Amino acid sequence: MRHILLVGALALAFAASPVRAANVLFGIAEGVAEQASFGELQDKYQPLADYLGRVLKNKVTLESSQNIPSAMANLQKGRFDLMFCRPSNVAAKAIRDNKYQLVAMAKGDFAANFIVRKDHSFKKPEDILPMIIAMPEGSSLMAKAGLATMRDMGGKPKPEQVRYTRYQEAVPFMLEKQFADVGIVAPVQAKAWEKKGGVVFFKSKKLPFWSIIASPRMSRADVDKMQKALIEMESSDEGKKILAKIGVKGWVPGKAQEYVEMLSWLGV
Missing domain, CATH: 3.40.190.10 (Periplasmic binding protein-like II)
Incomplete structure (x- = not known):
């Protein structure tokens, strides 16, 4: 009987003691x-x-x-x-x-940035809709935000207009080498592009x-x-x-x- 009481007391003491979270x-x-x-x-x-x-x-x-x-x-x-x-x-x-x-x-502030070369001839955002557009992979936020922005402008680029790349850092390179006319990147890459003389033509809404x-x-x-x-x-x-x-x-x-x-x- 004494043994049973001792076990019970220990069990209660253990239950009452704080247990460290994982x-x-x-x-x-x-x-x-x-x-x-x-x-x-x-x-x-x-x-x-x-x-x-x-x-x-x-x-x-x-x-x-x-x-x-x-x-x-x-x-x-x-x-x-x-x-x-x-x-x-x-x-x-x-x-x-x-x-x-x-x-x-x-x-x-966070948004999708539409970047272009400094010698661009675009007058308004809608002018980029028929152009070749470089962006990160299709599942990325920048790609989705860019496409949503173009949708709100009344446009949807054809598959042959889009150049996807694994890393955003490659998007400005594609513009430099004239593999694309427009690029869609995050603010960090946009600032680096501006420092090199490039232009942020417009942005998506704030995200x-x-x-x-x-x-x-x-x-x-x-x-x-x-x-x-x-x-x-x-x-x-x-x-x-x-x-x-x-x-x-x-x-x-x-x-x-x-x-x-x-x-x-x-x-x-």
């Missing part, structure tokens, strides 16, 4: 805008993972990739607890279809920017803590260094509905 898996999806190795991505985002780990009082394990289909599959399975999404359509689909929570959105999202398993309290800590990064030396390393100006709360509305506009 490590937080933090996925990184950079997309086709950049070319970086797994090691380079891990080094780039490890300080951010460590920062969020201190906020959550838990170990945050980093898993970086440029394989967007794989990242989306893992989000559908609910494998990632957190994810930093460079292509905002990835976050949008996870928010709409898998109930992920928006933690914070990166600061900045929601990069974001950090959290699994529906994470508590609202933890999401709020992370959001607050991310927004405060601009106020500390450590935070500023992390922001500079990952190429983000700062964070704002953002609106999840804007991501969902973007998918409707893209026709996804």
Whole structure:
């Protein structure tokens, strides 16, 4: 009898003691805008993972990739607890279809940029519709946003007009070599094009920017803590260094509905 009581007491004590949560898996999806190795991505985002780990009082394990289909599959399975999404359509689909929570959105204006050579003769945006257009692969956000913008202008390029490329960095090269008349790229590539004397002729409507999202398993309290800590990064030396390393100006709360509305506009 004494043995039974002792076992029961131990069981109750164990049940009452706090159980440490499993490590937080933090996925990184950079997309086709950049070319970086797994090691380079891990080094780039490890300080951010460590920062969020201190906020959550838990170990945050980093898993970086440029394989967007794989990242989306893992989000559908609910494998990632957190994810930093460079292509905002990835976050949008996870928010709409898998109930992920928006933690914070990166600061900045984001749109598909239509770039042309400096010797172009276009007068208005509609003039580019019959031209040869270079863009990243068809599944990319920039390609979809570019096509949606042209659709709103009343045009749809024929298959023979479109030149797809694996990396956005190749789009300006195609214009330089006159393999295409117009290119569709993200703001980073557009700025580099302007520095070389090229022209950003027009842009799509403003799109929601990069974001950090959290699994529906994470508590609202933890999401709020992370959001607050991310927004405060601009106020500390450590935070500023992390922001500079990952190429983000700062964070704002953002609106999840804007991501969902973007998918409707893209026709996804």
